Amino acid sequence: MYTQKVLMNMRNLMLKNELISILFYVEPGFIRSNEVHLRLALIRKIQGELPRALKHFNAALRDQSPSSISPSQIKFHIAHLYEILDKPTFAKENYEELLKEKDLLPSLRATVYQHLAWITHTCEALGEKPQREPLAIHYLQKALESDPRSGQALYLLGRCFASCGKVHDAFLAYRNSVDKSEGNADTWCSIGVLYQQQNQPLDALQAYICAVQLDKFHVSAWTNLGVLYESVNQPRDALSCYVNAGRGFLTKHSSKTMNPSLQQRIKFIQSGLAKAPVQTVNGKPRHLPVIEEAWNLPISAEMTARQQQQQSQRYQHQQKGGLNGAQLNGQQSDLPVKKFKMEDQGQNGNTRPAGLSSHQLQILHTLQSHMNQGYQLSQPQQQLYNQLSHQYRTMQQQQQQQRQNVVQSSADGAGRATGSFSSLQQGHQDLSFHNHTTRLTTTTSSMPGTTTEVDDIKSPRSALSGSPPFSPVSDQELQAWLNQKDLGDDLLRGCNVDLDELELMDDDLVGMPSNNNTPDSKADSRVRTISMNSDINRHSPSEEEYKEANITMTAKELQARCKTDFKDMRKVIVCNILGDHAPPPAPPEPPVTPLTEDQLYPQTPSVFVENKKDAFSPMLQEFCLQHPIAVIRGIGAALKLDLGLFSTKTLVEAHPEHPVEIRHQNFKNYDENVDNNGKVSWDCFSRRAHSTIGWYAQYQALSFKESVKEEEDKNLGIMHKDSDSDSKDSSGNKKKKVTKALKFGTNVDLSDERKWKDQLQELQKLPAFSRVVSAGNMLTHVGHVILGMNTVQLYMKVPGSRTPGHQENNNFCSINMNIGPGDCEWFAVPDAYWGKIYELCEKNKMDYLHGSWWPNLDDCAKAKIPVYRFTQKPGDLVWVNSGCVHWVQAMGWCNNIAWNVGPLTSRQYQLAIERYEWNKLQKFKSIVPMVHLSWNLARNIYPTDIKTYDLIKSVLMRTMMHCFRLLEFVKSKGVEVHFHGRSKTDASHYCGQCDLEVFNILFIKEQEKRHVVHCINCALQASPELSGFVCLEEYDLTDLMKVYDDFVLHHVPAVTAASSSSAFTVHQVPGPPRPVPTSFSATVSSNTVGS
Incomplete structure (x- = not known):
């Protein structure tokens, strides 16, 4: 049932990660699991979840079942992921290994050479520039040998020549690239850069205009055009270009905030124009046409002739064999509105008829089929359907009027109707190899003399890499992309594979007729065929065999x-x-009883232990097991624990070179979690590094001294540059708070008895239910070390150090003691509500298990989730019960020790x-x-x-x-x-x-x-x-x-x-990480817990 449900959703292009997970969970041996892995990998790649995409590509590569994508193509995806993960060495090794395959398709070989060239050209870690550039040019020449028609290779060759200062060779390469793939905004932008460097502003202007007419969101072209206008003292035109660049940045980066550099430049020009007299601004002679006039500048007749010739050739190719979605993206045969002035006119000045390519007709047919079957189209799909329908009617009318000239008319106009594909292209331009180099070339400062840097992506991200590597894509956008049939790229185009045509089962594998009328009937047939022909043998058991196995059987x-x-x-x-x-496990539904306002912030269960008798009372264990979280105060003093053994001073004296994991974080005010723009966020930034206890001890001490000095200066009225005050500048604008970095020392392993004998023996003073090693602790029975769970770990903190929200591994309980001298603040949610926290993480685009997130208390209150909040003083022990969600922040300089325990109860085991x-x-x-x-x-x-x-x-x-x-x-x-x-x-x-x-x-x-x-x-x-x-x-x-x-x-x-x-x-205790006291009582119960 789950398998068929997943397949139907995939064939309807309504793919959901949850259904995919259920498929692999319920049917891990699914016959076409490699196809599912491929699709999930592509989705993860588009969403920017690159490590997880890599995992799925590797899984697909390991699977030896027949696949709709060859192993070579999968290997290319893997190498490309390493490239955009900024691991050039791994990427280069994988690309070079791929080139050793003798049966590699020429188009794929050319693409691999292009990526090798670009890595070599951009990555300084691979050597000095004089050695890298000739090698990059060599790779591109090899790419052209494999695929002489590759305009992309010629474009990159021009970039390399320009970087070497070979301007003439760069112009020739760009010109040839235009001949091969004229519809490339990046090529025109780079031509403009060269013209601008050669002090030919009018030619540069024309090239930039060609670029933005091809791609109206091309950030680099608009930015460079603005720089050009500023250089000739035309600020109003420069302002218009910068504004368009800002819009392009917002569109392509799926961002709500503009590029800070662009925003600053726009404000500067606006301020200058507001102060300057109108006659001064308008009275100066213009060196370049204004942007409105420049938009209508004609290109050369020679270029127009070449363009029309290429259109005719492409149309004839479509008539012969059709054009798949990947080709449409790669060639960009459907261009944005008003690409060139001469494009919309025939030789006699008459308007050419609007036409539809075979691919557009397929899209129109698919959308109409979905509407006929009762599916509701999204707004972009509805707009696209209306456009294509209107064009189809117009095409029919014009074909009737111009029946005699239909061939010539089609050759000039097929697939070129203005606006016919604009909405589709806007949704997909990030998926095309040529448009990916838009991101590639936006860093135009890589060429000598350019002054703008608007993007930092250094990879020609082909092969369905999708949007920028770390820009989030919503489910709606993903569905819209998958519902459009041109999802593809140059790699799949070169290998004659269209992503939409990657069937779950090949016809020759399942013996399925291929004359289905509609996509949906085809999907139904495939689902039925898989169910009937799967090699998973569903034998029919007898009535006796139907009897379920049960624990009463021997x-x-x-x-x-x-x-x-x-x-x-x-x-x-x-x-x-x-x-x-x-059924497949799922997060629990929250309790149905609604909570009042007061119940949303319950009082934290706590108990004060005055002496050893209280600490070993059976009631203390019962108290802890009855609450989601509990604080045992004073237990350190009651048991006379020498917590100084865990102080920074003692640790440094004992083993200063002991390793410690460092988490680089940004300091946040204790009652908020905001991003760099001051907006509420669930993201808790944390970058991993490694050091030693000795190094962190120095940092901890230095941090304390700096804080004391800042406090003294504050009392004297001295304000520091990194102050968090909300003062305003002279213009009345509120200053942006400076982000203060901090380092959190975490996961210091104290499991080695030879190194930390005194510390571990001191913890044996604790009651049995809270000890690291105890016969009543399930984790002791594992029999081997699980670091941080049945061993002690130390945490070294400065104010603001945060442990993000999480549940303990496998929902075991945990013990945490504050060594001091500072306090820690805790937040906790009962395990019954972890499903609601999971939903909020999904809503805020945070990965519940892999991500680093800090819940917003207002969001929790709106969702009716109760949150415990309390302070842990030095010497306090916090008991975190099974499944409790919690997150912690340091209020001062302190160390903490922690470990997990597993009470021998049915609830814990369940x-x-x-x-x-x-x-x-x-x-x-x-x-x-x-x-x-x-x-x-x-x-x-x-x-x-x-x-x-x-x-x-x-x-x-x-x-x-x-x-x-x-x-x-x-x-x-x-x-x-x-x-x-x-x-x-x-x-x-x-x-x-x-x-x-x-x-x-x-x-x-x-x-x-x-x-x-x-x-x-x-x-x-x-x-x-x-x-x-x-x-x-x-x-x-x-x-x-x-x-x-x-x-x-x-x-x-x-x-x-x-x-x-x-x-x-x-009755028996296995060999644990450390010896278990032999005097432990036989029955583990609340009546017999003791030392």
């Missing part, structure tokens, strides 16, 4: 069932520990496995291996609570049955299984491709001179017959079966059961 009974289950490939691949028929499965859905690695942990719990504890017993026993049953099926399947493939074994302290295994936990049955393959673990799904994608893989078994099946059968519910006396906060009795 291990042998379950094994017998799996003798035939392995024929169902979905059961071999999928192991859902929540249940075979459990939340942990639910998050484990949700992480699978979201492709997020669960650093707590819940399957491995569940089997260790089964070995080490006696369950006394029936709910917790049922949960763990169910996980054991499903994972053991998955092992049975896997072994049967592997044997059916003729693959030998080798017993490998494992020790108790060995780390859990994760798939090297998809980051899923791999339990017991490992598929090993050598990659890049190292052995990589694969899950069954990734192994089958790489090789359906598992050739090249070694299959290892870590546990003997008889051992697993014995553990499963021995894990039974134990009954305890009624008095103990009634008062117990835990669901287990411990």
